[in-house]
Amino acid sequence: MTSFPDLDATPVLVVDTDVLERNLTRMARSADARGLHLRPHVKTHKCVEIARRQLAAGARGLTVATVSEAEVFADAGADDLFVAYPLWVDAARGARLRALAARVRLTVGVESTAGVRALTAHAGTGVGVLVEIDSGHHRTGVPPERAGAVAAAARDEDLEVLGVFTFPGHSYGPGVPPVAAAEESVALAAAAASLRAVGIEPAVISGGSSPTVMIETPTEATELRPGVYVFGDAQQLELEAITEQDLALTALATVVSARGDVVVLDAGSKILGADRASWATGYGRILGTPDARIVALSEHHATVQWPGHTSPPALGERVRVVPNHACNAVNLVDELVAVSGDAVVGKWPVAARGCTT
Amino acid sequence: MTSFPDLDATPVLVVDTDVLERNLTRMARSADARGLHLRPHVKTHKCVEIARRQLAAGARGLTVATVSEAEVFADAGADDLFVAYPLWVDAARGARLRALAARVRLTVGVESTAGVRALTAHAGTGVGVLVEIDSGHHRTGVPPERAGAVAAAARDEDLEVLGVFTFPGHSYGPGVPPVAAAEESVALAAAAASLRAVGIEPAVISGGSSPTVMIETPTEATELRPGVYVFGDAQQLELEAITEQDLALTALATVVSARGDVVVLDAGSKILGADRASWATGYGRILGTPDARIVALSEHHATVQWPGHTSPPALGERVRVVPNHACNAVNLVDELVAVSGDAVVGKWPVAARGCTT
Secondary structure: OOOOOOOOOOOEEEEEHHHHHHHHHHHHHHHHHOOOEEOOEOOOOOOHHHHHHHHHOOOOOEEEOOHHHHHHHHHOOOOEEEEEEEOOOOHHHHHHHHHHHOOOEEEEEEOOHHHHHHHHHHHOOOOEEEEEEOOOOOOOOEOHHHHHHHHHHHHHOOOOEEEEEOOOHHHOOOOOHHHHHHHHHHHHHHHHHHHHHOOOOOOEEEEOOOOOOOOOOOOOOOEEOOOHHHOOOHHHHHOOOOOHHHOOEEEEEEEEEEEOOEEEEOOOHHHHOOOOOOOOOOOEEEOOOOOOEEEEEOOOOEEEEOOOOOOOOOOOOEEEEEEOOHHHHHOOOOEEEEEEOOEEEEEEEOOOOOOOO | OOOOOOOOOOOEEEEEHHHHHHHHHHHHHHHHHOOOEEOOEOOOOOOHHHHHHHHHOOOOOEEEOOHHHHHHHHHOOOOEEEEEEEOOOOHHHHHHHHHHHOOOEEEEEEOOHHHHHHHHHHHOOOOEEEEEEOOOOOOOOEOHHHHHHHHHHHHHOOOOEEEEEOOOHHHOOOOOHHHHHHHHHHHHHHHHHHHHHOOOOOOEEEEOOOOOOOOOOOOOOOEEOOOHHHOOOHHHHHOOOOOHHHOOEEEEEEEEEEEOOEEEEOOOHHHHOOOOOOOOOOOEEEOOOOOOEEEEEOOOOEEEEOOOOOOOOOOOOEEEEEEOOHHHHHOOOOEEEEEEOOEEEEEEEOOOOOOOO
């Protein structure tokens, strides 16, 4: 088991740069082969070094979740940013959006007439918009057939309406990705038709989640916005969106307690995150031991049931834990340790860690 | 609903300093009335300002989870620290423990003979130890009757054995706290007897979790180590360990989407944490609206089902969300906004945020 002798403390998050590069290249090529622009969601890694690699691999711009994430990546030189969120814009946020729009190509999400009016009232008309539609996740976004009404309201406020976007987050369930991908495709086509019905030709029709993005190309889509594909995680593995060879992010952990087939690691929810979907088989996975299960998780303890057919690691041994949800794990640390094989090749700051506003 | 006009961005974590002081005082008085020392666990708040208030209210020292937390609080002037964790000590961690022990009174947890030997091999004998016992949580710690064997091994290595400790974490379940408190009491007494049987009189017999700490005084206990009591959280509320009036920590959030009785807030798992125990009724609670339920949580969205008998907040309105687990929420931010009523009275750095090692 890889032990990373250069690292003298656990738990830390480690990125396998060889796997990372493979993941980046594969997604870039896949989008290219389908004639789609790739605008990866950087909320997964929050890391300038990785965003630069995504742009170098052909990404047309970056997706962010918050204005403060946009500020970090603009500071790092990104020049085309989409805030994929139905921002509520008040005076303070409006001022920040104006400042951003003065230096980058900036697009934000809208999903209500009231939201459109708050945006123009406080941020002016220098920001492009995409109308968010609900393709089945039932979180934010209007029904596809109502996208035209929101788009028309934005046009009436002199905003540039670029098109529509959705996040098929309901893809996160065993067996569900193909269904969600099909629903996304129908919804995006309906939303595009809804814009055309009010005289707006959508230049951008944007979709994609990591579980669905390789399955099917949404009808009429122009752009994909996957996030987790850079690292993979235990959720993607259990959804069969990836295989173990695609896992680039792990928490290096040490065995601190061992009794029979049960070991306790020093990696808990403060390095892995506390995510556990109803369908997940545990609180994460152990790299190289697919049958081990993390049966309990506290802030600084992972209790692991080791499979009977292999010997569990001994006290003081190191193992690599795959978080359930990469995005929340990365947001817990100030830096990622970049490795190649057993060697540390860099420390990458998580520049947008904690950027919630 | 309190809107904090001084705060120009959401989501942020807000601490009601009046409630905080009440919580600190109540616990300090309760411990004092029972003749117990209070050594609060600072992993909950990771905040020097709050630790100072705990010490001013009579705490005998602080409990931490990691060596890096100990380093932060030692830097801030704390002089008596207990690392309540069965550390695996290698050369690097041993050097850090030696440096700490040279400037503070330092105690650490042990639960195996191998762990004791690794500690002395790398950190020497300047660190005191408490033997961790399992009082029913089944995470780390030896069975109570085996505490004496670990204690004797530590004594044989010339370590100062101060006593025993446990964390009755199995108290986290509806109706369970009284049972867990009783089991803790029996286990601590048995562990103390086990030490006496090898000729060691325990000076410290340490227990306590926030759900159990007010219920029953463990037989023979000398010390309590609650953490969450400073803030309370939705878990403590649902366990009936506290009432809504005891909640000091909330995430100030804005409504970004509203449809009928369902509203979506901008506070997701990146400010609240993703904790959701199997028995929890949702992903957190809404302060002042006990019947509202957070039915879904993404990184930047909380989907809230508002109760039919009250009007849901409108787009752009602010609400306060109570995290399920205060410790993981605080660890997501760089600072806590301290308020009194509707006024901001300070910004408190989360000095030990991300201190996992």
